Amino acid sequence: MRLLLVEDDNHVAAALSAVLARHGFDVTHARSGEEALQALVPEGNGFGVVLLDLGLPDQDGYEVCSKIRKRTSTPVIMVTARSDVRSRIHGLNLGADDYVVKPYDTGELLARIHAVSRRSAQDEPASGGTPDTELNLGAVRIELPTRQVSVNGSVVQLTRKEFDLLALLAQRPGVVFRREQIISEVWRTSWEGTGRTLEVHVASLRSKLRMPALIETVRGVGYRLVAPVA
Numbered sequence: 001m002r003l004l005l006v007e008d009d010n011h012v013a014a015a016l017s018a019v020l021a022r023h024g025f026d027v028t029h030a031r032s033g034e035e036a037l038q039a040l041v042p043e044g045n046g047f048g049v050v051l052l053d054l055g056l057p058d059q060d061g062y063e064v065c066s067k068i069r070k071r072t073s074t075p076v077i078m079v080t081a082r083s084d085v086r087s088r089i090h091g092l093n094l095g096a097d098d099y100v101v102k103p104y105d106t107g108e109l110l111a112r113i114h115a116v117s118r119r120s121a122q123d124e125p126a127s128g129g130t131p132d133t134e135l136n137l138g139a140v141r142i143e144l145p146t147r148q149v150s151v152n153g154s155v156v157q158l159t160r161k162e163f164d165l166l167a168l169l170a171q172r173p174g175v176v177f178r179r180e181q182i183i184s185e186v187w188r189t190s191w192e193g194t195g196r197t198l199e200v201h202v203a204s205l206r207s208k209l210r211m212p213a214l215i216e217t218v219r220g221v222g223y224r225l226v227a228p229v230a
Helices: 010-022 033-039 061-071 085-093 106-122 160-170 179-186 194-209
Strands: 002-006 026-030 049-053 076-080 098-101 134-137 140-143 148-151 154-156 215-218 222-225
Touching: 002 010, 002 033, 010 026, 026 033, 033 061, 049 061, 049 106, 061 076, 061 085, 076 085, 076 106, 085 098, 085 194, 098 106, 098 194, 134 160, 140 160, 160 179, 160 194, 160 222, 179 194, 179 222, 194 215
Parallel strands: 002 026, 002 049, 049 076, 076 098
Antiparallel strands: 134 140, 140 148, 148 154, 215 222
């Protein structure tokens, strides 16, 4: 797999590139936001994943993420020292598919790279649609073939995993999904470290849909979707 590493520190980039190469990745190193954007022309330029450090010399990393998402659907993993939930939600809202907080374990990073690449490969939209492939929950409409979500007729832009999470919960409104089940079905892993990522994605969905009560937290168990009144 071709991987675009966006990192301004040459020493960090060299060490990480060596590790990634040993695991079979073909790494291209971009030292700035502008280099990264140029490397992704045209239409992602064949990269399977973008590993984006937020501390860049020429542009804010969040801005670079937003520009990448406008140009290509290539999965983006943010690498950041900002561990607060608001920063993570902001990154997801701009189109990042996942994030890794520094300092990180190399095994964790590799697991997240493989996870987003698997999801990307499975997310090719189908053409056409039938009533059976739409979920209508009050003001919320979920079109499964096109992976489009709208609230009161206005389209809401979601990341791959946000859509998968919402679609899973929406298929059985009122039913509690255990955290382990959600992680297994959405992230295709049983790795416990994904739990924090799940919490961030739930918070992001509540924010984007502007319906905080739509997804209810069942303490100690998991989450359920509360069907809104139209």
